[in-house]
Amino acid sequence: MSNGGLQVGRVLRASTRGFVIGCAVMQPDMPAFGSFVRAEGQKPRSTIYGLIYDVSVEDDPFVRQLISAELRAEDQEIVVRDHRENRQVPIEVSVLAVGCDDGMGIRHCLPAQPPVTLDWLYQCTDEEMRAFTARFDYFRLVLEAREVPADELLAASLRAAAAARPASEREAFLVEAGRELARLLAGDPVRLEGLLRRL
Amino acid sequence: MTLELSKLTAQVQAMGQELAAREQAHANLVELARRWLAEYADQGERLRHPARAVRAAIPTGEPLDAAYPLPATPERFTVIAADGSQIQPDRHGAALYYVINVGSLVYRHGSGQAPEAYSQPTLGYTEADLYEGRLLVAGNLLDVRRDLAELTRLADLCAAEPAGPVVALVDGTLILWVLEDLPAEGRQKKVNDYLHQLDRIHHAGASVAAFISRPRHGDVARLLHLANVGGDPNRANQEPNPLEYLPDRAIFETLPPGARSALFVSPSPINHDYYRAEHVIHFCYVNAAAEGRDPVIARVELPAWAVEDAGRLALVHGAIVAQARITGDYPYVLARADELAYISSQERGAFDDMVGTALLRAGIRSALSPKAYYKTLTRQGRRKYR
Numbered sequence: 001m002s003n004g005g006l007q008v009g010r011v012l013r014a015s016t017r018g019f020v021i022g023c024a025v026m027q028p029d030m031p032a033f034g035s036f037v038r039a040e041g042q043k044p045r046s047t048i049y050g051l052i053y054d055v056s057v058e059d060d061p062f063v064r065q066l067i068s069a070e071l072r073a074e075d076q077e078i079v080v081r082d083h084r085e086n087r088q089v090p091i092e093v094s095v096l097a098v099g100c101d102d103g104m105g106i107r108h109c110l111p112a113q114p115p116v117t118l119d120w121l122y123q124c125t126d127e128e129m130r131a132f133t134a135r136f137d138y139f140r141l142v143l144e145a146r147e148v149p150a151d152e153l154l155a156a157s158l159r160a161a162a163a164a165r166p167a168s169e170r171e172a173f174l175v176e177a178g179r180e181l182a183r184l185l186a187g188d189p190v191r192l193e194g195l196l197r198r199l
Numbered sequence: 200m201t202l203e204l205s206k207l208t209a210q211v212q213a214m215g216q217e218l219a220a221r222e223q224a225h226a227n228l229v230e231l232a233r234r235w236l237a238e239y240a241d242q243g244e245r246l247r248h249p250a251r252a253v254r255a256a257i258p259t260g261e262p263l264d265a266a267y268p269l270p271a272t273p274e275r276f277t278v279i280a281a282d283g284s285q286i287q288p289d290r291h292g293a294a295l296y297y298v299i300n301v302g303s304l305v306y307r308h309g310s311g312q313a314p315e316a317y318s319q320p321t322l323g324y325t326e327a328d329l330y331e332g333r334l335l336v337a338g339n340l341l342d343v344r345r346d347l348a349e350l351t352r353l354a355d356l357c358a359a360e361p362a363g364p365v366v367a368l369v370d371g372t373l374i375l376w377v378l379e380d381l382p383a384e385g386r387q388k389k390v391n392d393y394l395h396q397l398d399r400i401h402h403a404g405a406s407v408a409a410f411i412s413r414p415r416h417g418d419v420a421r422l423l424h425l426a427n428v429g430g431d432p433n434r435a436n437q438e439p440n441p442l443e444y445l446p447d448r449a450i451f452e453t454l455p456p457g458a459r460s461a462l463f464v465s466p467s468p469i470n471h472d473y474y475r476a477e478h479v480i481h482f483c484y485v486n487a488a489a490e491g492r493d494p495v496i497a498r499v500e501l502p503a504w505a506v507e508d509a510g511r512l513a514l515v516h517g518a519i520v521a522q523a524r525i526t527g528d529y530p531y532v533l534a535r536a537d538e539l540a541y542i543s544s545q546e547r548g549a550f551d552d553m554v555g556t557a558l559l560r561a562g563i564r565s566a567l568s569p570k571a572y573y574k575t576l577t578r579q580g581r582r583k584y585r
Contacts, residue, residue: 062534062538065526065527069524069525069526069527071525072524072525074308074309075525077311078306078307078308078310078311078312078313078314079525079531081311081312081313081314082306082313082314082316082535084313085313086313086314086316087538
């Protein structure tokens, strides 16, 4: 697969259930919570799909010292630019694996192998998002994931997938997704209602 | 854990009590030193010659107890800092090499621009790199190369800077400390190389200074002892000095925020035996703290050409305080240059791996020495089975 999407960062650590990416700087057009991303799998032409479920800025004692020193107005702009443009701000993006494609088409399941350290992670294009969300089998992987805010993540991913479709198709897409959720969460109407309200 | 903390408990408690008891004695000594500073403030000229004989601070024309307020700085000025770190050659390693990494930051006050940050690593691995005569370039010899690399980087950046007020800063001292076991001509050559970079900074129109955080020097305290024994160097050497262990910075904690003390000449023998007159290193103490904060006394060193020009001296003084006030107590540019130069243990490990791979690709089978190999086994974390 071509690497035409926006590069998010490089893989720091990974398992088959998900991976963590390191970024130097948070760009305004960087993918946010709920975005679909993909990394190359270890087999040639294989791809691992995931959803961003956490973006965190790691603690930085130097920044803490500057905050407590109360920067003067004349220094603020220069120091802030130094930290944002020059220093390696430790931003970590956590991704939940929700699917893979080993050349036989997209499957909503955990990949057989995780991506390799320092592999690039890319934001999915609209076309890739539409292809991935043509089916809803990945819902179960998200709803059962323990370490992520599952309902928020699923709702955010559906909003992103809807936005990747033409305006005329968005409502039908969300209604179809809602039906699938109703089926999966038939035994938990309170959770279902909360999730549907987020769409 | 091999450091058995339980065996140190009693000693640590005793240390705390000893330090607490010393506090009162320290306060009395500070009071005595300040009284002498005021009493002998105008005797600088009389003390100048004997001061050198007892390795005390050498007075300049300024009264010993002078305090100069924070001068105004230009609306726009540039502060450039460079700092270095190194990986020492390791005879137990897979290959013999050293690394010097110099970090630098160019900070343009009043510009609103992002500072320019840069790191430049250099690898020394040839026999010409690694040996000076029969001596391996390690320890002090490598420190000297790192100091020269820092100053060369500063001189390069000063030369590239557009016209305007520029201050170059290093952390530590401007006196190149070269071990005395080198032949005298070897020492002079190293100092000359260093002075050449000071010349380049001077000719670029910039100023240069070294910033020493929490200094322990006692040069001024020794000068006060000398003054108290009538300026007689023999008596000063023979009679006990009550201020022997008092750091100068304690004496100058009364400096108002932003102010500097009088200037003195450093009594270091290298300063007088190897430095040319125009580069002789002077120093003063500066209270870098902001108004309303506890004093933060730093030692600032400058070459003679920077103190003889009132404009340059005021710029260095103002620039250092402006930089220290960004963080609260230490020049921001120096903190960042250190960050850019620092080689972490993970980076050292990664570089070792890189060297190992390069050697393998070149067909060389390398190995750690047996001693280094067993350290890799035993230092992973000791376990106890009971």
